[in-house]
Amino acid sequence: MNINVSRRGFLAGSAATAGALLVGLNAKGVLAATAETAPVTDFNPFVKIDADGTLSVVIKHFEMGQGTTTGLTTLVAEELDADWARVTTEFAPADNAKYANLFFSIQGTGGSTSIANSYMQYREAGAAARDLLVRAAAQNWGVDPASITVEKSILSSGDKSGHFGEFVAVASTLTPVEKPTVKTPDQFRLIGDATLHRKDNIGKTNGTAQFAMDVNLPGMVYAAIQRSPKFGGTVTGFDDSAAKNVAGFIAAQVLPNKAGVVAFAKNTWAAFQARDALSVQWDLSKAETRNTAKMVEDHKALLDKPQFNASPETTLDEVAPVMAGAAKTIDAEFTFPFLAHAALEALNCTIEPTKNGVRVYDGCQMPALTRPTVAKILGLEPAQVEIKTLYAGGSFGRRANPDADYNAEAALAFAVSGRKVPVKLVWSREDDMRGGYYRPMAAHRAKIGLDGDGKVIAWDHRVAVKSIMKGSLFEGMIKNDVDPTSVEGVTESLYSVPSFGIGLSDFQTPVPVLWWRSVGNTHTAFAMETLMDMLAHETGQDPIDMRLAMLDPQGASQARMINAIKLVRDISGWKKGDKRGFACHFSFNTCVAVVADITVKDSSVHVNKLFMAVECGVAINPDVIKAQMEGGAGFALTAIMRNEITLADGEVEQQNFPDYELLRNGEMPAVEVAIVKSNNAPTGVGEPGVPPTGPALANAIFAQTGKRIFDLPMTKAGFEFV
Structure with missing residues (x-):
């Protein structure tokens, strides 16, 4: 089988290839190049070009289907003006110091950060390699480097031309510039190309791709x-x-x-x-012995007296007197079940x-x-x-x-x-379903205070959920006893809301919990966007118009969300009074807005189509972005419509896909994805499609039936999905 070699083996093998060029960072974090084995202790390559002209990109983020092998490779190939067909990938070896996620300061993939944290790092490595090759060719040919052009891995000047590999021997002896010049957006050839095929497509299609x-x-x-x-x-x-x-x-x-x-x-x-x-x-x-109903009850009890203040500005005590003066209130309580990750590879x-x-x-x-x-x-x-x-x-x-x-x-x-x-x-499927880690069970309680004109004057929001980070290696991210993953999506809401107080309580259980695609946003977005829809209905406003009015266009993130909302309104043909659902959410520094078009007949619901608009900065690979939005939507629908992990006397009742059903082909709606044009640095796309999909569906169900959904999965409200 074709297994990735170690870092030392990679370097040794590269040097053995006559004239191979390696470009990366040295121990001081400065761009460097080499073709020797001597610097193996202080050099970490991102780019390898062999004497035959093949370009290999060393991927420091692993591939679980989200497209990192394609995205990171695109960044290098773009700056090198490489022939996409001659570009290959290989995973970086384990080396925390040399291949760290710049956002985590450790080597790892997650939080929809791969492209965002590596954007300039990989582009500059590619640009440095290009500069080295150009200077090497100029030296070989005795021409001015400015006269050399590069296209599809071929360097040319007048009647002279040659492929990358012909110049790696000389290039490896040169010193890279400290700050290479990267392309401007108008020069992009591969970045933004919606027809660019994924680098893992062929291997995963013909069965040659190697999984663990x-x-x-x-x-x-x-x-x-x-x-x-x-x-x-x-x-x-x-x-x-x-x-x-x-x-x-x-x-x-x-x-x-x-x-x-x-x-x-x-x-x-x-x-x-x-x-x-x-x-x-x-x-x-010392084992968990409660059943699901008791655990829900215990979550709700924690909402009465929150343990921690999670609001960055206002405490619940400060909200109380303002709320007391409200002419009217909107009240809601939500419960969310444990959920399994249920990845297809056990x-x-x-x-x-x-x-x-x-x-x-x-x-x-x-x-x-x-x-x-x-x-x-x-x-x-x-x-x-x-x-x-x-x-x-x-x-x-x-x-x-x-x-x-x-x-x-x-x-x-x-x-x-x-x-x-x-x-x-x-592990068998049953092993992970019955004894793995889960998206934590959660409960929310919210009260929105309105004045006589229907304007929001106060918001009391309470969350009870088991902390993912407390007691773990990530405990250093906790501030003032608040696990940010428990309340993200509420504390980071983009809406302008006065007197917004947030209380948090940590639920205690031996049941292991873990981040699940979009983490806390999986429940906070549903609560927030359902509440926003309730507010629009109560005050007689169009759901989209009301949200736009509550977003300050002077805020950078708010302005991006406004663009996403307006784009999804346009592509969906949304009109005031539509019997459709709308929701939007900001997570992982990305804005996603969703319109859900459904058909309800008696208690049967069919999701006809989802319209999604995403603002994620510059679109490196539009096709991958669309796939992540579509996949995120399907992932959300799978969970929100019918899935839950329940316990009887502390034991998980679900075992496999027959009782934890995935979305079927006939249930997956058509999805139209539009990407907001932007030249800003890229943000995350692996997770942000999940949070707004569920509330968009719930709000659509309300628009057609008048029935609100507060407890998930939606089957608890008597609906079935066809």
């Missing part, structure tokens, strides 16, 4: 784990007598952390069968012994978390843990958890296996 699940190493054994049926349980003992009757079973061991019992076998099926045959005794004294991780440590094969979203976690468990230094990053079949946040849980389990399984042969840990 495809790893098959000589002598490898397979592992599956029986975990506690209730969250928080620990092993007290087990009997493997029945497992010994399973063909292919090798052995079973208690994990060192006592979180489960691992069964080793000669193939995945045997590992699953042996694991299921184990009889395990559990200590459940979790898996392979660890093999090496001469100096171990090698981890994984669709690794957060190398900065995986590497030290595996090292600590195995008693190694992080430098002894090599990571081979492969494609991942989705994540939606699941692979980016602070505990690096499935990587940690693979390391624990490898530790008790004897560390002699490779061990591949595989």
Whole structure:
């Protein structure tokens, strides 16, 4: 199989290619170039050009389907004026210092940051490589560098021409300019090209693309784990007598952390069968034992007296006297269930012994978390843990958890296996559905105070939800005891609202929670945009006109949202009095506005079409942006219409897709996406399509039926989706 080589191997292999040119950053963060192996300790390349003219772009953000391999490659190829057909990609090795996400200061992918944080970094690397090649060609030909043009990887001057590879030997001896000149938007050839095909299309179509699940190493054994049926349980003992009757079973061991019992076998099926045959005794004294109804009740109780002030300006105590003077109030209470990530590729991780440590094969979203976690468990230094990053079949946040849980389990399984042969840990769909991490359950309560003229004078908003960050490696992001992921979307609302108070309470449960595509915005956007629709209805205003009036055009983000709203109004043909739904939301520094066109017959709802407008700065790959909006909309509809994770006596009731249904082809509406033209730096697109889709649908249902939806999924309101 074609596995990405390590950073050292990459550099050594590049140098072995006669005259290969590497362009990247040195230890001081200054652009540098080399063709030698000597600088391997202080050089991290982003660009590699071989003697045959092939351009390889080193991707520091992994690919889970969101298009980073295409986006980052476009930035380099654009500045190099490279032939798109001759550009390849390879994932960067694990190196937190050299390939850090500039927004996180650690190596990792998430938060819709890949293109936003790498925009200038990769463009400048490409521009520097172009400048080096031009100067090398000028030196070879004895011409003025200004006379040289570059097009599709060919340099030309008068009657002289040559491909990139012909000049890499000389170029690698030159010193890059400190600040290379990048193109202006009017010079873009690849950036903004809606016809540019994705770099991972062919491999994913013909089956040659390698996912972590495809790893098959000589002598490898397979592992599956029986975990506690209730969250928080620990092993007290087990009997493997029945497992010994399973063909292919090798052995079973208690994990060192006592979180489960691992069964080793000669193939995945045997590992699953042996694991299921184990009889395990559990200590459940500290486990979650509540059912869903009780947990909802406990969430709502926390709304009575919020623990923390989450508003940046106004406390709830300050809002109270203003609210007391309101001529009328709008009141609402919302509940949101636990949700599974349900990525199509089941979790898996392979660890093999090496001469100096171990090698981890994984669709690794957060190398900065995986590497030290595996090292600590195995008693190694992080430098002894090599990571081979492969494609991942989705994540939606699941692979980016602070505990690096499935990587940690693979390391624990490898530790008790004897560390002699490779061990591949595989989760079944049921494993992740019943014992994974979840979008947290949440409850909101809001009261909007209006004066006699129907204008908002006060807003009391309360949220109860388990914190994702508290107790994790990301706890440093918490300020004044407020986890920003719990209230984002409310605290960051773009609307001009006087006396806006926000209270937060942390729900406590052993049920593990995690960011889920668009994180807190998944519930805050639904609450905010439903409330805005209620406000428009109560005051007799058009939902779009009212929102535009509540956005200050002098604010940079507000102005961008205004543009998105006006664009979606235009493409949808929205008219006052429409029996359609509208919602918009600002998340990950991106503005998305949605109009939902539906048909309701009795209690059956069909979503006919969604119109979406997105303002995400300069559109690097318009086709990828549209795909992310469409995918985000489908992801949101899947969850919001019918999905929930429920517990009975602390145990998850759902097991697989039959009782946690994905959206069917016939239920997926047509989606028309329009991108606001902008030359601003790009912002996120992987997640922002999710938050406004649900409330747009809910507001459309109200427009046609007069029935508000406050509790999700929508089936609780008696609707079915066809």
